[in-house]
Amino acid sequence: MALKDVVAGTRNEEGIAAVVGILKQRFGERFQTGQSFREQHSHTTSYLPAQLPDGVVFVETAEDVKAVVKVCAAHRVPMIPFGTGSSLEGHVNAPSGGISLDFSRMNKVISVNAEDLDCTVEPGVTREDLNTYLRDTGLFFPIDPGANASIGGMASTRASGTNAVRYGTMKDNVLALTVVTADGEEIRTAQRARKSSAGYDLTRLFVGAEGTLGIITSVTLRLQGIPAKIGSGVCAFPSLKAACDAVIMTIQLGIPVARIELLDEMQMKAVNAYSQLSYAEKPTLFVEFHGTEETVALQAEQFKEIAAEFGADEFQYTANAEERAQLWKARHNAYWAGRALAPELNGLSTDVCVPISRLAECVAETQADIRDSGILATIVGHAGDGNFHVLLLFNDKDPAEIARTEAFMARLNARALAMEGTCTGEHGVGQGKMSYLEQELGSALPVMRSIKKSLDPDNIFNPGKIFRL
Structure with missing residues (x-):
């Protein structure tokens, strides 16, 4: 993420005032302009500054959406779709103001x-x-x-x-x-x-x-x-490289693993403290297999042999539903576990993705960069497709720490791009990764801009995201 990409756009004050009046009359209590509603709909789970919409409309049907679009288009007022607000790159910010469309009631x-x-x-x-x-x-x-x-x-x-x-x-x-x-x-x-x-x-x-x-x-x-049989397991490794190499071999041998998640030492320390577990605080893989009784048992045995080849500790396997749920709940809570390592600090969660053959190299260089930079951070990744996340903890009131964090981010993205990877495997671009997308796909951006201008000539659909016009 880069603060320089979070810029305020030009506001169409006259158009916004007209649209607010029309939507109030059209939607009644389903249209809100209160400060708390507007703040809720500019939330970003990041350190990017909030940019509030001017109103929030709770749409309930496609006809509602069409009505909002027609009104906003007539007055050239931006619209920002809002699902649950869980995005990480400023996707729901309103840099030019406008109307947030809340879809929580379109839930059929x-x-x-x-x-x-x-x-x-x-x-x-x-x-x-x-x-x-x-x-x-x-x-x-x-x-x-x-x-x-x-x-x-x-x-x-x-x-x-x-x-x-x-x-x-x-x-x-x-x-x-x-x-x-x-x-x-x-x-x-x-x-x-x-x-x-x-x-x-x-x-x-x-x-x-x-x-x-x-x-x-x-x-x-x-x-x-729904698979007839599901089995999960945990396995600790002597190094991040060993864990990544085990992932690469698992994928290259065609073992149809359903999940294979990588957690570094710091992330395992956080997971143990947050979820009250007692796993080894070493680079670790969480894995899951889907299939029949026979195929799941075979896949688990094949993975166990691969893990042993790379010096892993004992593979802890379970097919018990409650134990599996506990394992994956701990993994899904990894972000909050990481934040709990230093609650007084802010957190910046970012991701990159590289070809699977470059994963071990990219993760090892990233961990060394974290160590050399003196940054408190965790690494967790969807290692099976070369995608990993870094949660950086820092004081967002200290300009020096912000600069150090953003410098690390720039190096991380440059590293992934140099390995023929991408600046984001799943978080998206939003506002926070616009400059990195330009580095990744520079010559393709004019084509994207032409598509945008063709379908949205007045730039009213979530402006200020992905790239600058």
């Missing part, structure tokens, strides 16, 4: 097609609520970014998470969208068929666009059958 499961392994939901449905709804069907939605994010937000940021190594990311699991475009009309990007050669892939265009091209009103998702 529209249809489930069990025979076709798909469903269609409104964007405000959360990941956990969807899986609770699906439980009796024997199906589940596998994308798990950790936070109980909304499906619309996950599609907008092209989210992934712990299961991505087996089930892919949102780009692999969204079959179709309905989207309200700048003219206030709703389009459908595809049908429910599993594949198509018909026209441009508009679904993939909007997935990951971070709300800058249109506003999602429904999402059609791929589903998976």
